[in-house]
Amino acid sequence: MTRTRRPVVAGWFTEDTAPGAEFRLLGTRCTACTSVFFPRVDDDCRNPGCPGGGELVEVPLSPRGRIWSYTDGRYRPPAPYVSDPDAPWKPYVLVAVELAAEAMVVLGQAAPGVSTADLSVGAEVEVVPGVLNEDDHHVWTTWNWRPVARREREGRS
Incomplete structure (x- = not known):
């Protein structure tokens, strides 16, 4: 069975997975005051x-x-978080990234294989496509943060 790729939240990031396509988070900018918002704002400027x-x-x-800050999650969150209690818990790393041009901090998980070490x-990081979860019908997509130096080292090997 082929699973459909679905964004966890539609409109928050580009969905083009073609080779060479640049993955980006999507925000909104107010044309009156130039404030930028993420998650996106679609009604009125919040400034x-x-x-x-x-x-x-x-x-x-x-x-x-x-990187503005980071931490690891080594425990299964309590309700209302839903996960399979019989599945082993997989720790994850959360990264808060400062985007200087937008004057904001955006939170997201680190890419698979990236630890707090x-x-x-x-340190400089880049946004990359990620997978939050998979089920029988869907691959739920999101974004991850990956160290730039790590990507450049892997690209040379």
């Missing part, structure tokens, strides 16, 4: 200092940023 009247337009966010505050 209290905005003069108002600006249209919100979709913008791709910077593909790279610097691979990270340091201030």
